[in-house]
Each structure stands twice: as C-alpha cells, then as structure tokens.
Amino acid sequence: MKKPTTTAPQILNAALHLADTCGWERLHLFDVAAHLGIGLDAIAQHYREKDELVEAWFDRADQALLLRAKADDLMTLSPAKRLEELLIAWLDSLSSHRAVSGQMLLYKLExxxxxxxxxxxxxxxxxxxxxxxxxxxETLHLGRIAEETLLTGAYLRSVVHWLRHPEEDPVEFRAFLRRQLRCGPLCLLLRY
Incomplete structure (x- = not known):
C-alpha cells in the first residue's frame, strides 16, 4: 500500500511543534522528517530550505489578516481602527507559537x-x-510613501512589544498599538 503524501502544512506544523520544545535555531529538517516518518526528500518537495518554513508561517499570518479584511464590520471602522483590527488578527494567528515566531524573526536578521x-x-x-x-x-505618491514608512515603524514597534511582553493583557496591548497608530504624522494621515 502506498504511504499517503505529507503536505506542506503538515511539515510546517511539525516543525513548529518541535521548535516549541527545542527552539528555532536548534530545529533541523532531519528532525522534522524523522518526526513525520518521512525522508528529507519529502520535505524538499515543499520547502527547499529551512527559511521557507519561516516564510510559510508568516504567510499564514498574512492570510489571517486578509481573512479578517473580508469581515463585513471592518469597513464601518475608522482607518486607524481597521489597521488595529487587522494587525491584531495577524498577531493572533502567530500566538500559538509566539516564542518561535520571535526566534524566526531573529533568525532572519542574523x-x-x-x-x-x-x-x-x-x-x-x-x-x-x-x-x-x-x-x-488609498493614499498616493508622497502620502503613500510617508504612510508606508510610518506604518512600518508602527508595525515593527508593535510586533517587538508583543514579542517582549507575552503576559501583557490584550487590552493593554491594544492601547499600546493605538498609541503607535496615533503617533505624530501618522495620526494626520489616518485622520484618527
């Protein structure tokens, strides 16, 4: 009987599960293969290198953000509140492997x-x-460039804060995120 094919999500889930125990740096693809009872060739069919697992994990978070964008209530919110809700959805999708997510980011900036x-x-x-x-x-030209730059700063500060304060109450984190979205020129662009 032919053994069922291992899927890319199964490989990623196994890698995350193992990394929760050993850490991202110590995770080896041969350990993931052994855990799943497959060869490295089966992993290579989906992921050419370990970094592609990181990309797949953050792609899942992007998908959670995009899924939240489909909700009917989102467009009734102010621009800043929409951004807040979307980033919360992105972070919530990472929360089951929060420490590993931080380790992955450090790995990428090594x-x-x-x-x-x-x-x-x-x-x-x-x-x-x-x-x-x-x-x-919908900002354009220089406004879009300024907004992207300011949002990147707010995103980075918020993600780092979220990673460094895992025990923080979600209400307190939302307050922190709102402060990031209200700071200086970004507040003017978002018309808070």
Whole structure:
C-alpha cells in the first residue's frame, strides 16, 4: 500500500511543534522528517530550505489578516481602527507559537547572513503592504510613501512589544498599538 503524501502544512506544523520544545535555531529538517516518518526528500518537495518554513508561517499570518479584511464590520471602522483590527488578527494567528515566531524573526536578521536579512526586510515590506491593502488605504505618491514608512515603524514597534511582553493583557496591548497608530504624522494621515 502506498504511504499517503505529507503536505506542506503538515511539515510546517511539525516543525513548529518541535521548535516549541527545542527552539528555532536548534530545529533541523532531519528532525522534522524523522518526526513525520518521512525522508528529507519529502520535505524538499515543499520547502527547499529551512527559511521557507519561516516564510510559510508568516504567510499564514498574512492570510489571517486578509481573512479578517473580508469581515463585513471592518469597513464601518475608522482607518486607524481597521489597521488595529487587522494587525491584531495577524498577531493572533502567530500566538500559538509566539516564542518561535520571535526566534524566526531573529533568525532572519542574523548577522552574517545577508540573504536572510534581505528576505527579512522583504517579508516586513510584504506584510505592511498587505496590511495597508486590507485596510483599504488609498493614499498616493508622497502620502503613500510617508504612510508606508510610518506604518512600518508602527508595525515593527508593535510586533517587538508583543514579542517582549507575552503576559501583557490584550487590552493593554491594544492601547499600546493605538498609541503607535496615533503617533505624530501618522495620526494626520489616518485622520484618527
């Protein structure tokens, strides 16, 4: 009887499960393969390298953000509140593996691995772009550039805060996020 094919989500889930115990740095693809009872070739069919697992994990978070954007209530909210709700959906999707998510980000920004650093910056840019699109931001030209720059700062400060304060009450975190979205010129762009 032919063994069922292992899917990309199953591989990612197994990697996250193992990384919860050993940490992202100590996770090896051969450990994931052994855990699933498959060969490395089965993993290579879906992920060419360990970093692609990181991308897949953050792609899931982007999908959660985009799913939240489909909710009927979102467009009734102010622009800043839409951004808040969307980033909360993104973070909530990562919360089951919060510590590993932080380790993944550090891995992508690791000194000496310029290729990972560039991909890390592209990941941040991609997520901020989806965040803006999902919030239906329509700013153009210089306004769009300024908004993207300011939103990237708010995103980074919020994600780092979320990672560093895992025990923080969600209401307190939302207050922190609102402060990030209200700071200086961003408040004017969002018409808070």
């Amino acid at each position: 000194p000496g691995h310029v290729h990972l650093q560039v991909l890390g910056l592209l990941r941040i840019s991609r997520t901020v772009q989806w965040w803006r699109e999902a919030a239906r931001r």
